[in-house]
Amino acid sequence: MxxxxxxxxxxxxxxxxxxxxxxxxxxxxxxxxxxxxxxxxxxxxxxxxxxxxxxxxxxxxxxxxxxxxxxxxxxxxxxxxxxxxxxxxxxxxxxxxxxxxxxxxxRDRDLGVPGAAEFVDKGLVYQNPFIYWYNHKNEKSYDGPRYETPDETLVVGGGLASIDVVKVLQLENYERAMKARGIQTDMHELEKGIPAACKAHGINPQSLGVKGCLLIYRRREADMPLAQPPDNATPEQVAKTEQVRQKMLRLARDKYLFRVQDRRLTTGLIVENGRVAGLRVAETKIEGRKAEPIPGSEKELRAPLVISSIGSxxxxxxxxxxxxxxxxxxxxxxxxxxxxxxxxxxxxxxxxxxxxxxxLVHSQKVTNHLIEHYMGIGDGKRNLxxxxxxxxxxxxxxxxxxxxxxxxxxxxxxxxxxxxxxxxxxxxxxxxxxxxxxxxxxxxxxxxxx
Ligand SMILES: Cc1cc2nc3c(=O)[nH]c(=O)nc-3n(C[C@H](O)[C@H](O)[C@H](O)COP(=O)(O)OP(=O)(O)OC[C@H]3O[C@@H](n4cnc5c(N)ncnc54)[C@H](O)[C@@H]3O)c2cc1C
The missing domain is CATH 3.40.50.720 (NAD(P)-binding Rossmann-like Domain)
Incomplete structure (x- = not known):
């Protein structure tokens, strides 16, 4: 000094x-x-x-x-x-x-529908405490809130953090289903890819009966912020980025077997017996960065748990x-x-x-490479x-x-x-x-x- x-x-x-x-x-x-x-x-x-x-x-x-x-x-x-x-x-x-x-x-960004604050931990969970729990749940001294990870959980998101949430749910569900069949597996094996882990144990993933969690995103799959175009991108660069995003999402779905619905905007909660039992969602019309609900397109998506992962x-x-x-x-x-x-x-x-x-520190290529490895969909040895x-x-x-x-x-x-x-x-x-x-x-x- x-x-x-x-x-x-x-x-x-x-x-x-x-x-x-x-x-x-x-x-x-x-x-x-x-x-x-x-x-x-x-x-x-x-x-x-x-x-x-x-x-x-x-x-x-x-x-x-x-x-x-x-x-x-x-x-x-x-x-x-x-x-x-x-x-x-x-x-x-x-x-x-x-x-x-x-x-x-x-602080998790608010889900943005009236009354949501009332139902936190009553069928509605936010991403930050959920991942905190997941990271610490196996420690003897952990005394924070504990969360369930039911199959068919509904995740609202679209960014990298929501892919983490979806992965946690899928890994937990497949581990449970495999253990129920007497197959010993763990997070590390499943994270390398659920179909590959199942194959290694001689089992067809479909036979396990896991339906998979559902990720909903308000814009198009091609808009998901999983990759970014360079500053002042040309229309060709924007189109290329959109293809990269779709490819990343496809690879992630192939490896972790979750479901996605794009162009879905949350408009309300379904509440039953004092708990959130799903969401009301409208289809959206995309114009530039805007996602406008289409009148009359509202539907109910029922789920045992809703996790909101729309930013911190x-x-x-x-x-x-x-x-x-x-x-x-x-x-x-x-x-x-x-x-x-x-x-x-x-x-x-x-x-x-x-x-x-x-x-300036990372080129677009390096950034995409890092994100693919972060998501678990990159080839070869993971180097982050x-x-x-x-x-x-x-x-x-x-x-x-x-x-x-x-x-x-x-x-x-x-x-x-x-x-x-x-x-x-x-x-x-x-x-x-x-x-x-x-x-x-x-x-x-x-x-x-x-
Ligand atoms: C694949 C991937 C790529 C990424 N790429 C980028 C990128 O290109 N650029 C980028 O900027 N980020 C990127 N990130 C995000 C990255 O996670 C963050 O930038 C970084 O970890 C944030 O560090 P931080 O120190 O700002 O915040 P945190 O890690 O959140 O640290 C904040 C600290 O403050 C403490 N704290 C909070 N409140 C208080 C308080 N009231 N009093 C005292 N202490 C408090 C907390 O306990 C914590 O230790 C990326 C993440 C991923 C997953």
Whole structure:
């Protein structure tokens, strides 16, 4: 760390974006407090990326660990901004040189039909808690909500995250059906492809009687955001992207045997005995990006469970100004929060769940290749290294701009730095973090974490 660390920045969230930002700042000789709500800092990697991505998770944990162990980084676990620390007070009165919000997007976008909020966990489930449960359900110490995975579940979505949900349901249903026939299989075997796993055990998947879950999407299959055209795409490039999307969806269906209905818009809930028993959906007419319901086309889709997977947005934090679903960030290369001085945003918290954009870091071909492997439909050995490169690069760029900006400010007097350090140590103590990063991670990692 340079000289005497006269600047102190707080980063909220310790996962990909937060840890990248912390590292860049620390490399500039700036002290950084990383405030993380959970005991472990891995964010979407641990709780959002389904647990069959064993290697990817391990690699990303290691990278996050290496960044958070840098000299000058103070890791503060189990501390939630907005619950344990007041946002306004923290940003205005604690005296940090800057605050960087890197707290991701953990709130599911509302299903958007009247009354849906009343039926959460009564036949209606949202994607974020569902995947969290799936990733942690086999740990002895897991005490969160538990979810059923009935056959013929209805999934509302269309993006990559909804394909994850559909895969979870299919893997669970086929594992159950095979076990009922005395066939021992598991998630890892089935994730490589259900027909192949069945064949390896000498069974026809159709004979198992699984009907499969149904994914509904409001636009056309060719519009599903599974691949993206380059910026300013020509009509030929758009057409090519549409073909790629359809091919990806076809491969995924072949491997995981789920059903899809496109051009279906949810218009209402079917409620029976105080539970959601399905959805009312209308067919849509597509014009450009618009999906308009066709009058008179409404139908009922009955299902034992509905899972909504239509995107993640930042959590509402007391004291944080919102514009619609998002915090009020300026629309600049370095997004600034408009409600307080020197508060910035990096990562998913700015725009919601990271779009799979073709960025400067990844060509379109590489992005498609990574997504195919992510979905489990790519050929050959799965290699997802570099998947998070665009997210990391953007967080690094923004953190560097914050570091440069901070260093042009007057340095904090040593007494203020010492006072801040003391408050941060107080938060660490309160969380039980009294030793070093490695000992902490070893202490809080469940022994049976998959
Ligand atoms: C196939 C695929 C490709 C992708 N490609 C891209 C891409 O090209 N570009 C892109 O940007 N993204 C992409 N993503 C998305 C990627 O998942 C995210 O960009 C990245 O994981 C988000 O990291 P994050 O640190 O911003 O958020 P998170 O991982 O959500 O981390 C936020 C952290 O903040 C903590 N936190 C939340 N609230 C609080 C609070 N109030 N107080 C304290 N701590 C809090 C959380 O516990 C969490 O640890 C891709 C994803 C997939 C699956």
């Amino acid at each position: 340079a000289e005497n660390g006269q600047y102190f920045v707080a980063v909220i969230g310790g996962a990909i974006s937060g840890s990248v930002a912390a590292e860049i700042l620390a490399d500039h000789g700036i002290r950084v407090a990383v405030i993380e709500q959970n005991k472990r800092p891995y964010g979407k990697i641990e709780d959002g990326l389904p647990r069959w991505h064993v290697e990817q998770r391990k690699q990303e944990y290691g990278r996050i660990d290496a960044r958070l162990k840098k000299p000058g980084v103070y890791f503060v676990p189990s501390t939630k901004l907005g619950r344990d620390v007041d946002f306004q007070d923290f940003c205005r009165n604690w005296g940090f040189s800057a605050v960087i919000l890197a707290n991701g997007a953990w 947005v930042p959590e509402v934090l007391p004291g944080v100004a919102m514009k619609g679903e998002y915090y009020t960030f300026t629309d600049e290369d370095l997004p600034r929060y408009t409600g307080a001085e020197r508060v910035f945003g990096v990562g998913n918290v700015v725009t919601g769940q990271g779009n799979i954009r073709v960025s 290294s570099g998947m998070y490169a665009p997210a990391e690069a953007r967080a690094a760029e923004r953190a560097k701009a914050v570091a440069d900006g901070v260093q042009s400010l007057p340095a904090l007097p040593p007494a203020e730095v010492a006072a801040l350090e003391q408050r941060i140590r107080g938060l660490q103590q309160r969380a039980g973090y009294t030793s070093d990063y490695d000992s902490w991670i070893a202490k809080v990692t469940p022994p049976d974490l998959e």
